[in-house]
Amino acid sequence: MNAPLVTLTLHDSRRIYQPGETLSGQYHIDAPEGSETHAVEVSVLWHTEGKGDEDIAVHYFDRVSHDDRMGLDFRQPRVFSTVLPNSPLSYEGVLVKIRWCVRLRVFMARGRQTVEERLFQLGEVPPARAILP
Amino acid sequence: MSAADKWRPAETLPRTNPFSTRFIQPGALPFLFPADVNASQLVARLAQQEWWGEIIGPHGSGKSTLLASLTPELCRANRRVVQITLHDGERTLRAHNAAIAGIDSQTVLIVDGYEQLWIWNRYLLRRFCRKRRSGLLVTAHSGAGLPALFETRVDRRTASAVLARLCPDGDVVNQSDLDRALAAHGQDLREALFELYDLYEQRHTK
Amino acid sequence: MQLARSIRFYGKKRGDRRTGSNQLGRAVLGAFSAACLLAGIIPLVYILVEFAIPEWRVHHRFIKTSARVVSTEIVEWEDDKFSPRIELEYHLATRPDAPPLVAWSDYEIVKVPSRGHQQWDRAHVDEIVAKFPPQSDHAAWYDPRQPETIVLKQTYTWSAWLMLLLPVAFIMIGGGGLVFVVLTWDKSTERLSAGAQRQSGMDLFQAHARGGMSEQFPFVPNPDDLGDSPGTLLAHRLPPANAEWRLFAAGAFCLFWNGLLGFFLTSVIQDFRDGRPDWWLVAFVTPCLVVGIGAVVYVGRLVLIAGGVGPTIVEVSAHPLALGGDYELAMSQTGRLRVESLEVRLVCEEVATFHQGTNTRTTVRRVYEQLLISQQNFEIHHGLPFEARARLQAPSSAMHSFSASHNRVEWKIVVHGVVKRWPDFERGFPLVVWPALASGSTA
Numbered sequence: 001m002n003a004p005l006v007t008l009t010l011h012d013s014r015r016i017y018q019p020g021e022t023l024s025g026q027y028h029i030d031a032p033e034g035s036e037t038h039a040v041e042v043s044v045l046w047h048t049e050g051k052g053d054e055d056i057a058v059h060y061f062d063r064v065s066h067d068d069r070m071g072l073d074f075r076q077p078r079v080f081s082t083v084l085p086n087s088p089l090s091y092e093g094v095l096v097k098i099r100w101c102v103r104l105r106v107f108m109a110r111g112r113q114t115v116e117e118r119l120f121q122l123g124e125v126p127p128a129r130a131i132l133p
Numbered sequence: 134m135s136a137a138d139k140w141r142p143a144e145t146l147p148r149t150n151p152f153s154t155r156f157i158q159p160g161a162l163p164f165l166f167p168a169d170v171n172a173s174q175l176v177a178r179l180a181q182q183e184w185w186g187e188i189i190g191p192h193g194s195g196k197s198t199l200l201a202s203l204t205p206e207l208c209r210a211n212r213r214v215v216q217i218t219l220h221d222g223e224r225t226l227r228a229h230n231a232a233i234a235g236i237d238s239q240t241v242l243i244v245d246g247y248e249q250l251w252i253w254n255r256y257l258l259r260r261f262c263r264k265r266r267s268g269l270l271v272t273a274h275s276g277a278g279l280p281a282l283f284e285t286r287v288d289r290r291t292a293s294a295v296l297a298r299l300c301p302d303g304d305v306v307n308q309s310d311l312d313r314a315l316a317a318h319g320q321d322l323r324e325a326l327f328e329l330y331d332l333y334e335q336r337h338t339k
Numbered sequence: 340m341q342l343a344r345s346i347r348f349y350g351k352k353r354g355d356r357r358t359g360s361n362q363l364g365r366a367v368l369g370a371f372s373a374a375c376l377l378a379g380i381i382p383l384v385y386i387l388v389e390f391a392i393p394e395w396r397v398h399h400r401f402i403k404t405s406a407r408v409v410s411t412e413i414v415e416w417e418d419d420k421f422s423p424r425i426e427l428e429y430h431l432a433t434r435p436d437a438p439p440l441v442a443w444s445d446y447e448i449v450k451v452p453s454r455g456h457q458q459w460d461r462a463h464v465d466e467i468v469a470k471f472p473p474q475s476d477h478a479a480w481y482d483p484r485q486p487e488t489i490v491l492k493q494t495y496t497w498s499a500w501l502m503l504l505l506p507v508a509f510i511m512i513g514g515g516g517l518v519f520v521v522l523t524w525d526k527s528t529e530r531l532s533a534g535a536q537r538q539s540g541m542d543l544f545q546a547h548a549r550g551g552m553s554e555q556f557p558f559v560p561n562p563d564d565l566g567d568s569p570g571t572l573l574a575h576r577l578p579p580a581n582a583e584w585r586l587f588a589a590g591a592f593c594l595f596w597n598g599l600l601g602f603f604l605t606s607v608i609q610d611f612r613d614g615r616p617d618w619w620l621v622a623f624v625t626p627c628l629v630v631g632i633g634a635v636v637y638v639g640r641l642v643l644i645a646g647g648v649g650p651t652i653v654e655v656s657a658h659p660l661a662l663g664g665d666y667e668l669a670m671s672q673t674g675r676l677r678v679e680s681l682e683v684r685l686v687c688e689e690v691a692t693f694h695q696g697t698n699t700r701t702t703v704r705r706v707y708e709q710l711l712i713s714q715q716n717f718e719i720h721h722g723l724p725f726e727a728r729a730r731l732q733a734p735s736s737a738m739h740s741f742s743a744s745h746n747r748v749e750w751k752i753v754v755h756g757v758v759k760r761w762p763d764f765e766r767g768f769p770l771v772v773w774p775a776l777a778s779g780s781t782a
Contacts, residue, residue: 019774048743048745048746049149049150049153049154049155050150050153050154050330050689050691050746051153051154051327051330051691051693051702052154052690052691052692052693052702052745052746053154053158053692053693053694053744053745053746054154054155054745055743055744055745055746057557057558057743085557086555086556086557086774087556087557087558087559087739087741087773087774088557088558088559088739088741089738089739089774090147091738091741091748092147092148093689093706093738093748094334094689094704094706095689095690095691095702095703095704095746096689096690096691096741096746096747096748097147097150097153098741099147119147121147123774124736125736125737125738125739126736126737127338128689128706128707128737128738129338129706130334130335130338130704130705130706131705131706131707131708154693158693192698197697218694218697219697220694220697220698220699221697221698221699245697246697249697323698
């Protein structure tokens with residue numbers, strides 16, 4: 001079974017946003033025969049990366065499925081939009097890094113899923129360096 | 134204005150440290166089996182032992198990673214997997230009673246860190262699993278009295294293979310760094326990878 | 340110290356507001372310390388009176404003489420216990436020409452205190468009596484104050500000396516607490532405020548990991564969780580991080596550990612005395628003894644710090660801080676100290692917790708530090724605290740406070756003191772730093 005072609009883009013084609021700004025984008029899915037899309041979830045979330053266990057929090061979430069709306073055509077672009085929060089800002093620390101992204105999860109026939117992500121930066125916090133003793 | 138204040142973010146993706154927890158935690162990396170054994174063979178052996186077994190090995194030798202590799206095979210063998218991970222100081226299964234209550238003859242109960250339980254609790258657990266005819270697969274640092282399934286150990290070949298998966302280019306952290314880290318941590322691969330995290334951060338910052 | 344500060348009936352604490360609760364708190368601390376002191380003194384006195392002093396006197400005050408055995412007997416007590424008695428004839432060294440004295444000896448000076456005699460098994464007593472056949476001559480030691488008290492053996496009951504570890508631990512904790520109460524009973528307004536102002540010791544950042552977040556700034560700790568604590572020098576007083584639970588925890592551990600250790604040590608010593616050493620028990624007890632001694636030393640160190648180094652007060656002109664903002668900081672240090680250096684820093688640390696297999700580890704890394712105050716070679720006198728102020732410029736390009744379940748970015752003020760002939764001390768005061776605010780916003 002071939003994977004669907006997922007196109008996810010952010011409007012303005014930029015990667016750096018400030019708190020309080022609107023993040024918007026669109027997606028569409030070209031699914032080949034036999035791997036029709038049943039549902040799509042769009043999330044705007046942050047997760048940590050580094051030496052600690054991963055923390056994750058979803059700021060925006062939207063799920064669209066054929067069960068909710070008949071005749072849905074995922075080949076047509078669908079728009080999402082959210083106002084970004086004041087925190088936490090993106091951060092490139094030493095032990096702790098905070099990454100913001102838009103994540104698109106596509107649910108297909110027979111329980112298969114595919115995930116697409118677009119990273120973006122919230123705020124302009126410079127990278128940190130360890131202070132050596 | 135400090136050097137940090139002069140920084141402006143480049144329009145590029147953030148750098149990822151390949152030794153971050155998300156890349157090295159159990160399940161993130163597949164268990165690298167020796168040439169003569171694989172996951173399905175181990176599951177078959179476990180079935181012959183009536184689904185009872187123990188995985189033993191020193192700290193950071195991949196016991197939890199092996200469990201993560203065996204779980205899909207157990208599901209393919211039509212077993213229902215219930216996994217419990219005991220952390221430092223967790224001597225009883227009180228926090229996991231709800232998960233354990235529903236085990237039956239189709240279940241394989243996995244207890245990661247079995248030896249942390251009080252001896253009495255281990256006895257009660259074994260008795261409960263026998264009563265429910267459930268499977269029991271545990272990890273421990275030394276023999277825990279269950280039929281042996283596999284013994285994990287870290288050798289240079291395995292460690293090198295892990296490094297190659299995490300850091301294919303080997304430009305920031307290389308084999309000699311790994312050898313030094315393993316030697317410093319008594320062949321504990323997990324601790325060695327934590328050290329390589331710090332080394333990667335230091336070198337990338339420079 | 341912590342006990343006094345946690346007992347308060349009223350929410351506020353300084354100046355002409357209610358201070359009675361602090362007096363009650365101090366009184367309770369004094370009573371607790373007195374109880375600990377008593378719990379140490381009583382067994383100490385007991386051990387000294389029943390074991391240490393009599394044995395010492397035998398070695399250093401009793402006079403040696405030559406004694407002839409007249410007769411022996413074995414006394415049987417209840418529970419199949421026995422003790423030897425040897426009748427001796429001897430001359431006093433100070434009166435060699437006087438007629439000899441005849442007196443019964445209990446063989447050695449130490450007896451079971453509640454019984455007044457030894458309690459040995461028959462075989463051991465037979466062995467002793469066999470060494471003293473009638474008409475044989477032996478060295479003996481008599482008490483010059485009571486010449487009829489005479490012994491045939493000089494001993495040291497080492498188990499009793501080791502048991503002193505336990506009452507000594509109690510005395511240190513109780514005595515240290517009482518000294519603290521006495522020295523600070525007539526404390527200044529600032530000291531009353533600092534005492535009552537300590538919160539319950541709840542870690543601010545753990546509270547936020549459980550959801551105490553600011554609504555305006557998600558996953559930034561809520562500054563209200565620090566408590567509404569106005570300062571006397573500036574607007575806000577920062578609470579210290581993880582108040583002196585260490586002293587209580589260490590003290591409790593020390594008492595418990597050395598108490599248990601005493602029992603095992605007694606058994607070891609007794610086995611050696613009986614000529615049947617249990618080497619497995621010795622191997623087990625030896626490292627435990629090291630830990631016990633280390634615990635006493637550690638608790639002593641904490642008592643010294645808590646007693647000698649008074650409260651540290653840190654206040655800021657506004658809280659929470661915002662990145663890029665300008666603030667003022669004031670600090671006050673009390674105590675009786677000869678300070679080699681005292682430094683106050685604004686510090687940012689990353690804290691990461693990970694579960695890997697069955698291990699749980701937390702790593703901390705400092706990523707920012709700014710020296711605010713530095714002072715060298717000065718003295719702090721009781722009742723005259725050292726005070727200093729500094730400008731606090733929150734960096735514009737740094738990470739704000741952040742708290743999630745496994746990862747945190749923490750800001751704090753750290754006060755580090757190097758004191759002559761005293762352990763160094765370091766105290767942290769957590770604070771919340773918001774992201775840089777847009778113009779027109781206020782903290």
